[in-house]
Amino acid sequence: MAVNGSFTSPVANANYPGKLQAADGGLFTQLYNGLNGYSLAITIFLVLVAYDQFKYLWNKGSIVGPAWKMPFIGPFLSSVNPKMDEYKAKWASGDLSCVSVFHKFVVIASSRDMARKVFNSPAFVKPCVVDVAYKLLRPVNWVFLDGRAHVDYRKGLNGLFTRQALETYLPGQEEVYDKYFAKFLDISQNQNDGRPVPFMPVFRELMCAVSCRTFVGHYMSDAAVKKIADDFYKITAALELVNFPFIIPFTRTWYGKKAADMVLNEFSICAAKSKARMAAGGDTTCIMDGWIKSMLDSEKYRQKVAKGIPVDDTEKPTMLLRMFSDFEIAMTVFTFLFASQDATSSASTWLFQLMADRPEILDRVREENLAVRNGDKCQRFSMDILENMPYTRAVVKETLRYRPPVIMVPYIAKKNFPVTDTYTAPKGSMVIPSVWPALHDPEVYPQPDYFDPERWISGDAEKAVKNWLVFGTGPHYCLGQTYAQLNLMAMIGKASMHLDWKHHVTPLSEDIKVFATIFPMDDCPLVYSKRE
Numbered sequence: 001m002a003v004n005g006s007f008t009s010p011v012a013n014a015n016y017p018g019k020l021q022a023a024d025g026g027l028f029t030q031l032y033n034g035l036n037g038y039s040l041a042i043t044i045f046l047v048l049v050a051y052d053q054f055k056y057l058w059n060k061g062s063i064v065g066p067a068w069k070m071p072f073i074g075p076f077l078s079s080v081n082p083k084m085d086e087y088k089a090k091w092a093s094g095d096l097s098c099v100s101v102f103h104k105f106v107v108i109a110s111s112r113d114m115a116r117k118v119f120n121s122p123a124f125v126k127p128c129v130v131d132v133a134y135k136l137l138r139p140v141n142w143v144f145l146d147g148r149a150h151v152d153y154r155k156g157l158n159g160l161f162t163r164q165a166l167e168t169y170l171p172g173q174e175e176v177y178d179k180y181f182a183k184f185l186d187i188s189q190n191q192n193d194g195r196p197v198p199f200m201p202v203f204r205e206l207m208c209a210v211s212c213r214t215f216v217g218h219y220m221s222d223a224a225v226k227k228i229a230d231d232f233y234k235i236t237a238a239l240e241l242v243n244f245p246f247i248i249p250f251t252r253t254w255y256g257k258k259a260a261d262m263v264l265n266e267f268s269i270c271a272a273k274s275k276a277r278m279a280a281g282g283d284t285t286c287i288m289d290g291w292i293k294s295m296l297d298s299e300k301y302r303q304k305v306a307k308g309i310p311v312d313d314t315e316k317p318t319m320l321l322r323m324f325s326d327f328e329i330a331m332t333v334f335t336f337l338f339a340s341q342d343a344t345s346s347a348s349t350w351l352f353q354l355m356a357d358r359p360e361i362l363d364r365v366r367e368e369n370l371a372v373r374n375g376d377k378c379q380r381f382s383m384d385i386l387e388n389m390p391y392t393r394a395v396v397k398e399t400l401r402y403r404p405p406v407i408m409v410p411y412i413a414k415k416n417f418p419v420t421d422t423y424t425a426p427k428g429s430m431v432i433p434s435v436w437p438a439l440h441d442p443e444v445y446p447q448p449d450y451f452d453p454e455r456w457i458s459g460d461a462e463k464a465v466k467n468w469l470v471f472g473t474g475p476h477y478c479l480g481q482t483y484a485q486l487n488l489m490a491m492i493g494k495a496s497m498h499l500d501w502k503h504h505v506t507p508l509s510e511d512i513k514v515f516a517t518i519f520p521m522d523d524c525p526l527v528y529s530k531r532e
Helices: 019-023 026-034 037-060 084-092 112-119 133-137 147-161 163-191 200-216 222-238 252-279 287-306 326-357 359-372 390-402 481-498
Strands: 096-101 104-109 125-127 411-413 430-433 499-503 512-515 517-520 525-530
Touching: 037 096, 037 104, 084 096, 084 512, 104 112, 112 430, 133 252, 133 326, 147 163, 147 287, 163 200, 163 287, 163 481, 163 499, 163 525, 200 222, 200 252, 200 287, 200 326, 200 481, 222 252, 222 326, 252 287, 252 326, 287 326, 326 359, 326 390, 326 481, 326 499, 326 517, 326 525, 359 390, 359 481, 390 481, 481 499
Parallel strands: 104 430
Antiparallel strands: 096 104, 125 411, 411 430, 499 525, 512 517
8 A cells, every 4th residue: 555655744743833732731721821910910809809799798698788898998988087977877777787897897786675685795795896906905904804804803893983982082083173174264264265165175184184083093193194185086096996907107096006005104103103002001092092902902811811810701801802913903994094085075075065055954953063062062072962963963864865975885706696586797797786776765765866854853764774875784884884974963063053154056066076986066165254
């Protein structure tokens, strides 16, 4: 058979542009050869966007929330300047709703029952504030602890807010009010010639001074108190609900961290001074003194027992406490200041504004305060006086209901949290019980947007204990709730007898500014004068 020797296989011919070359590496080789840095980055970005959306929708489940999430940042830009109307719309959207900001998924519990469910579920949630709070307040701060570690602190702190203890702090508080009421007059009459000026910043300084005197007495100088009052804005700004989750130099979180370090250092110095003074037998004049005295008494008892010295049962402290370090004490007192500073600043601002706009209510407060002192407006504070002012108390409670300083309290889910039968908040999500809706429930508080102290006297407001969430509920309820209310009663009662003030009403006076807590949008312009 003849052979055609001239035939050459196309595969063997290097010059032949055969189609088989494309098959050498297949489809993946073609894709790889077609990739460059730009197209790879776009691909990765799109994959991450898709994952971010999928994760949000998966976590959202059946509850109310946006249909999609702006990639990665969510509603961060709109939340930088939060609006009260937006919060109200969110609360009205459903008992449970959600948003997702950066990496954090947030579940908002709006109804009273949902809020109480969160407050009373320590097995599933713990207070978290925001991510950066752990860096500012420190991760081992007692408010972030659970179980026995948390109880170890709380059992020693409860005794610092008894009736007897609260009476001990009254002279220091009144001393501060004397000083700042004189400052009110100076600002209005001398510095501004009787013209109205925003007093909200002054109230913040006042409340910081009252808190510091109550917490650390005279261990801290007036200059240090002023520095803390001025810089606490930075801490508040750093701890806003929506913020960068990490600390970047020269940002709000960075300035907040520096301010927090300064406050902790000042409180540590105070703790060392208090330990020395109380060990020498000094009198208790502030919360720090009372706590440290209990530590020293516990230590003396333990030493006697260890040495085999007979100890009568009457010598045993009610609570045996360990000796906390100066920094542990500083961290704890810092949380007291954190809990009180913005909240009481808000409450005092609204209280002075509400009284100026409702002179008939202020007149009743003044009459009651004079009557309980037998007409002597210079009589100093006492628990007997404060406990016998039912109308002043009603005014304070109505202020806290009408304009609650804390409108929400962030918690974090320690594990998957079955909030309802149909929805489980995922582990690591932020779960936020809201306070405002429960305090403005028309079925419990008729005409909730009307300021009416009488509802606490002749109405049924006192019976609505489940709706009274101003100070939270459950194992992390506010230790200082009685102190806070008595402090506001003392302040407005004393002011009513010694000062007159007028509110310069503006179109923004009733609008609400949200800055950690809530304030009048115009910062409450007032004019003070001495009451003769």
